[in-house]
Amino acid sequence: MRLEVQQYLNEQPELRAFIRQHPNWYRKLSRDPSQMTLLEKEANQFYGRTFPQRVEKMQQSLGLIMMMMEMLKVGQTTVAQT
Template identity: 50%
Template sequence: MRPEVYQYIKQDRELHHFLRVNPKWYRKLSRDPSLLSQMEKDSKVFYGKTFPQRMDRIQNNMNMAMMMLEMMKNFNSK
């Protein structure tokens, strides 16, 4: 792997961890360093940082909060 590519990866903790967890990216980046942007996209999916994943997490949190409010409302009315 090119030193500048590895240096770029080491600057980002999550990207470096993703590379260690997915060794196939060592081979891919050694052969074609232009795949770095694809690796960053895969890393965002891996860590749940894509927009749809964030929206799902917000939706789940909202559903949990609404359920808790309903439970408290039912508890107080008894």
């Protein structure tokens, strides 16, 4: 692997960890170092950092909050009726 690619990966510990989990990237980067942008995109998708993944995570969090609020409302009305 080229020295500049190794240095870049040493500066980006998450990319380095991604490559260790997906060793086929060693071969790809050795043959074509210009695939670093593709590596970053795939790593972002793997770690859940794409925009659709973030939106989905936010929706799940909001759903959980709404469910908790409904449970609190039900608990309060039950206590008030007693």
